[in-house]
Amino acid sequence: MKKSLAMSVALAGLLSLFAVPSHAGISLNGTRVVLAGPKKEASILVLNDESAPIMIQSWIEPFSTSTDQDVPFALTPHLKRLNGNARHQLRVLYQGLGLPADRESVFWLSVQEIPQKSKDENILQIAVRQRIKLFYRPAGLPGDVDQAPSRLQWRMVPKGGKPGLEIRNDSAFHISFGTVNVKSGSNIYSVPATMLPPYSSQSFVIEGASSLAPGGATKIEFESINDDGVAVQHSGDISS
Structure with missing residues (x-):
């Protein structure tokens, strides 16, 4: 117990030596992406809320970590430099094969700011990630999603x-x-x-x-x- 407390105090002291950025530089204009068939593409806007340029990295991964589900999507751009106070359209492309045709499928879409190298060695840089749900909705599903x-x-x-x-x-x-x-x-x-x-x-x-x-x-x-x-x-x- 004493050892655990000592480690916590030491960690808190170490973090106090660094300045931590107060907020993230990127935001998304939605809380989810729905790619509805027969379309093969959907998009979402990524916004740089800071005045300085940033680099962003994006990827799609299975919703459940307990499965080896394939990800039949392409994401463009995967890596992008975004100027200050600028926005960019992130496109999700579906190849048309690999997912059930009788129900929706869900994945995670992640967008992460890549921290720029700081001239100040006392700055603690944190990579902030935005993660939202990506739904693929095949055409012709029975019923109404709103009902x-x-x-x-x-x-x-x-x-x-x-x-x-x-x-x-x-x-x-x-x-x-x-x-x-x-x-x-x-x-x-x-x-x-x-x-x-x-x-x-x-x-x-x-x-x-x-x-x-x-x-x-x-x-x-x-x-x-x-x-x-x-x-x-x-x-x-x-x-x-």
């Missing part, structure tokens, strides 16, 4: 001896959540759902809920995030 959240199925299930909530998505679209709350009588319980893939279900323990109000007294209230990154409010019933 998919309202068609989710919510069911009470016991989980580890505690009240639990199962969420089922029978649509071909990913559904991203803002907040998800179970409202039981006058009590509100938060559920840590973030995103539900197509044709899948997830179950969560309803933390803090020892028992729930019977029947129609228990409702679901949640936010879904649409293609524009806007949180849309929903409410619904929970089946038992």
Whole structure:
């Protein structure tokens, strides 16, 4: 314990010797990119919010680190010098093969500022990365992406001896959540759902809920995030 505390103090002292930049130099004009078929290209703007030029590096990677999923996209430019207070269009190109045609696929798109070499040796430089979701949406998918959240199925299930909530998505679209709350009588319980893939279900323990109000007294209230990154409010019933 003493050793750990000493190391923490030493690290804090070391960092105090350096000046750290107060904010990042780049920003993106969206919170997600949707490449909708039959188009083979989508884009997003990268903005340099500083007066000095910067270098940016961009790449696409699998959404899940537990898979060896191929990334059938090209990104241009991969490396770019961006002048002060300038903007540049980052293009995502899909080769047209390698992804399911019956549902959406999701990847990470990362854009990182490459720190410039400083003349001052006492400056601690940090590479700041912006990471957003990239969705590929094949043409001809059944249903409507904007209606998919309202068609989710919510069911009470016991989980580890505690009240639990199962969420089922029978649509071909990913559904991203803002907040998800179970409202039981006058009590509100938060559920840590973030995103539900197509044709899948997830179950969560309803933390803090020892028992729930019977029947129609228990409702679901949640936010879904649409293609524009806007949180849309929903409410619904929970089946038992």
